[in-house]
Amino acid sequence: xxxxxxxxxxxxxxxxxxxxxxxxxxxxxxxxxxxxxxxxxxxxxxxxxxxxxxxxxxxxxxxxxxxxxxxxxxxxxxxxxxxxxxxxxxxxxxxxxxxxxxxxxxx
Amino acid sequence: xxxxxxxxxxxxxxxxxxxxxxxxxxxxxxxxxxxxxxxxxxxxxxxxxxxxxxxxxxxxxxxxxxxxxxxxxxxxxxxxxxxxxxxxxxxxxxxxxxxxxxxxxxxxxxxxxxxxxxxxxxxxxxxxxxxxxxxxxxxxxxxxxxxxxxxxxxxxxxxxxxxxxxxxxxxxxxxxxxxxxxxxxxxxxxxxxxxxxxxxxxxxxxxxxxxxxxxxxxxxxxxxxxxxxxxxxxxxxxxxxxxxxxxxxxxxxxxxxxxxxxxxxxxxxxxxxxxxxxxxxxxxxxxxxxxxxxxxxxxxxxxxxxxxxxxxxxxxxxxxxxxxxxxxxxxxxxxxxxxxxxxxxxxxxxxxxxxxxxxxxxxxxxxxxxxxxxxxxxxxxxxxxxxxxxxxxxxxxxxxxxxxxxxxxxxxxxxxxxxxxxxxxxxxxxxxxxxxxxxxxxxxxxxxxxxxxxxxxxxxxxxxxxxxxxxxxxxxxxxxxxxxxxxxxxxxxxxxxxxxxxxxxxxxxxxxxxxxxxxxxxxxxxxxxxxxxxxxxxxxxxxxxxx
Numbered sequence: 253x254x255x256x257x258x259x260x261x262x263x264x265x266x267x268x269x270x271x272x273x274x275x276x277x278x279x280x281x282x283x284x285x286x287x288x289x290x291x292x293x294x295x296x297x298x299x300x301x302x303x304x305x306x307x308x309x310x311x312x313x314x315x316x317x318x319x320x321x322x323x324x325x326x327x328x329x330x331x332x333x334x335x336x337x338x339x340x341x342x343x344x345x346x347x348x349x350x351x352x353x354x355x356x357x358x359x
Numbered sequence: 360x361x362x363x364x365x366x367x368x369x370x371x372x373x374x375x376x377x378x379x380x381x382x383x384x385x386x387x388x389x390x391x392x393x394x395x396x397x398x399x400x401x402x403x404x405x406x407x408x409x410x411x412x413x414x415x416x417x418x419x420x421x422x423x424x425x426x427x428x429x430x431x432x433x434x435x436x437x438x439x440x441x442x443x444x445x446x447x448x449x450x451x452x453x454x455x456x457x458x459x460x461x462x463x464x465x466x467x468x469x470x471x472x473x474x475x476x477x478x479x480x481x482x483x484x485x486x487x488x489x490x491x492x493x494x495x496x497x498x499x500x501x502x503x504x505x506x507x508x509x510x511x512x513x514x515x516x517x518x519x520x521x522x523x524x525x526x527x528x529x530x531x532x533x534x535x536x537x538x539x540x541x542x543x544x545x546x547x548x549x550x551x552x553x554x555x556x557x558x559x560x561x562x563x564x565x566x567x568x569x570x571x572x573x574x575x576x577x578x579x580x581x582x583x584x585x586x587x588x589x590x591x592x593x594x595x596x597x598x599x600x601x602x603x604x605x606x607x608x609x610x611x612x613x614x615x616x617x618x619x620x621x622x623x624x625x626x627x628x629x630x631x632x633x634x635x636x637x638x639x640x641x642x643x644x645x646x647x648x649x650x651x652x653x654x655x656x657x658x659x660x661x662x663x664x665x666x667x668x669x670x671x672x673x674x675x676x677x678x679x680x681x682x683x684x685x686x687x688x689x690x691x692x693x694x695x696x697x698x699x700x701x702x703x704x705x706x707x708x709x710x711x712x713x714x715x716x717x718x719x720x721x722x723x724x725x726x727x728x729x730x731x732x733x734x735x736x737x738x739x740x741x742x743x744x745x746x747x748x749x750x751x752x753x754x755x756x757x758x759x760x761x762x763x764x765x766x767x768x769x770x771x772x773x774x775x776x777x778x779x780x781x782x783x784x785x786x787x788x789x790x791x792x793x794x795x796x797x798x799x800x801x802x803x804x805x806x807x808x809x810x811x812x813x814x815x816x817x818x819x820x821x822x823x824x825x826x827x828x829x830x831x832x833x834x835x836x837x838x839x840x841x842x843x844x845x846x847x848x849x850x851x852x853x854x855x856x857x858x859x860x861x862x863x864x865x866x867x868x869x870x871x872x873x874x875x876x877x878x879x880x881x882x883x884x885x886x887x888x889x890x891x892x893x894x895x896x897x898x899x900x901x902x903x904x905x906x
Contacts, residue, residue, distance in 0.1 A: 254889075261643055261646070264646055265642035265643060265645075265646050267589075268589060268592065268593055268642070268645065268646055268649065269592055269593045269594050269642065270592045270594065271589065271590055271591050271592020271593075271594075271595060272589060272590040272592075273590060273592075274592055318590070320583075320586035320587055320589065320590040321582060321583065321586050323586075323589070323590075324582070324585060324586035324589045324590075324653060325586075325653070325657065327589060327650075328649065328650040328653040328654050329650075329654070331646050331647060331649075331650035332650050332654060335647060335650075339806045339886075342806070342886045342887075342888070342889070343800065343886070345888070345889035346800055346886065346889055346890065346891050347800070348889070349889045349890070350796075350797075350843075350844045350845070
């Protein structure tokens with residue numbers, strides 16, 4: 253799960269580095285693939301958000317008068333979703349990390 | 360003597376407290392003396408009540424007693440009326456047990472008074488302070504007998520609430536329903552559960568009036584500017600984008616949108632770190648800052664008149680009166696945020712209420728092209744020395760004021776007496792020193808928890824110094840509790856943190872030389888990845904050794 257969240261975050265940070273216009277079809281494909289991975293892991297909201305971002309980026313590339321607001325909104329919503337997922341995971345991960353340490357101590 | 364029923368009931372219910380509530384204790388005592396020396400008065404029962412003649416003075420005693428009239432020129436309840444009431448009360452055809460105290464009144468009229476009306480009369484600032492006092496348990500002393508006495512020493516005022524409400528008295532001698540009476544009645548209603556604090560809170564107007572149209576325009580412009588930046592991409596963006604973001608922050612300030620202004624200043628700091636090639640810059644951090652600012656602007660644009668003020672936030676929190684505080688300066692940290700503020704935060708432990716308070720000595724730096732070498736030290740509350748020199752000293756602060764988040768005011772009304780220096784172990788309760796890191800995870804580390812609730816004093820069972828991470832530029836110390844759970848003490852190297860890192864490195868060396876050292880750490884707990892972490896504010900190698 254952490255790996256998937258890292259990949260999602262990396263895709264978004266790559267997008268803010270390159271900008272909406274530069275990524276080309278590869279960016280949309282990458283987002284589509286990540287969306288499928290999210291669905292497979294049970295992150296349905298994450299999958300839907302990435303699909304939406306993929307859709308608006310593809311739609312933007314086929315217009316002359318570019319409207320940057322829909323992809324920006326989709327990107328920011330996805331970034332917030334990743335942040336919330338991380339927060340939810342953190343407590344569990346810390347406890348999991350402590351488990352072998354405490355077992356070892358007891359042993 | 361036959362008296363009208365209503366008057367008989369009023370006389371039976373009126374004990375000495377009620378009469379004192381109608382006027383004051385002196386007048387009641389004087390009336391008693393007058394009655395003891397005067398001849399038996401003449402009485403004439405009438406339709407309205409009973410006329411009592413005391414020498415040249417004639418009093419008409421009616422129910423309610425506060426509406427009795429007297430031939431003397433006094434507009435307030437005079438000693439003649441009290442003497443007449445006492446005389447009538449003495450001659451009242453008493454029930455089975457005349458010595459028994461009158462039944463405790465129900466205070467129906469006090470209960471029926473609408474709390475919203477009180478909130479309106481008090482105004483947002485006073486209401487806010489009253490609710491804070493009620494919630495923090497530092498409210499007035501309320502005694503209930505035949506009258507409700509509410510003593511508010513911080514005003515100072517003592518209000519006697521009685522029925523009918525218009526006959527209530529206040530030490531300010533106001534004949535109308537003064538703000539003191541309104542505040543006293545609100546405290547009583549809150550105590551009795553008649554008024555619901557959660558319903559009163561939203562009734563307060565949040566800050567200065569927000570021009571929604573102008574705010575929406577600014578929010579739209581912010582969204583469009585951020586979307587354009589995202590479309591361009593960071594790799595092609597000119598450094599001038601920092602100024603664009605700063606200008607947008609200034610626009611938000613003018614449009615009274617402090618939260619959005621803060622979000623944009625934080626974003627400006629992140630952009631500045633990127634263009635300044637700072638080692639602490641992270642793409643993920645920039646993504647989160649962009650996301651926060653964009654989403655907040657979107658939410659504000661879509662908000663209506665009711666939700667917009669809470670989303671817009673406050674420029675400055677109100678300071679609420681707390682009375683006297685017994686403080687102990689546990690530590691301080693230098694602060695220089697990317698949001699454009701720098702200074703020092705001092706952390707106090709309150710010895711009675713057992714909670715942390717902070718004092719922030721911060722100045723804005725976003726318009727300073729070159730950083731100042733050093734800001735002047737904080738010397739608040741009439742202290743004889745700068746605050747940092749009072750480290751590990753106890754302080755008694757009078758007339759203290761603090762925000763809801765526990766940040767103390769430097770107001771001139773607050774005065775501090777500096778007491779002796781003492782060991783923190785003598786002041787900080789033993790049971791609050793955390794040796795079980797599972798409790799830290801559960802109680803002090805939840806995301807978005809205010810910093811005050813994430814402060815903790817930690818005593819690890821052992822410490823494992825880690826090699827300095829030269830790539831991440833990070834000092835780390837692994838702290839372990841009795842069950843082997845670890846807590847990571849970490850400080851990222853920054854110019855402002857260089858001294859902190861130096862001191863911690865020295866301490867890590869001394870730990871290697873003497874592993875029996877049992878230090879205590881005071882810091883801010885947070886989560887990062889799969890680790891529980893502590894930002895150190897202070898560490899103590901001697902804790903509780905003076906006890």
